[in-house]
Amino acid sequence: MSHYSAERKEVILKQLLPPHNRTVTEVSAHEGISTATLYNWRNKAKLEGVPVPGRSKSSEDWSGTRLDARNGVSSPVSRAGSWRPNFGRS
Secondary structure: OOOOOHHHHHHHHHOOOOOOOOOHHHHHHHHOOOHHHHHHHHHHHHHOOOOOOOOOOOHHHOOOEEEOOOOOOEEEOOOOOOOOOOOOOO
16 A cells, blocks of 8 residues: 655645646546545545535535534634645644
């Protein structure tokens, strides 16, 4: 099993966002990473409150709330310009 650095994961996930707007399948084929792995990374970023594309290509449907793992309550995300998911960073 390959291990990817947090920085590499971030670069790969950014391909799903504008201006690239690539699909998970396209990124998977290009990077040689399984779609399941990419979906896991995307879902982890979403739980951290990072706006990421969902099933729709429209940014209107992207995540805009963060689910609080402690109580299951969604709260608005305010990360003005910050896009650095925590992939194992301390």
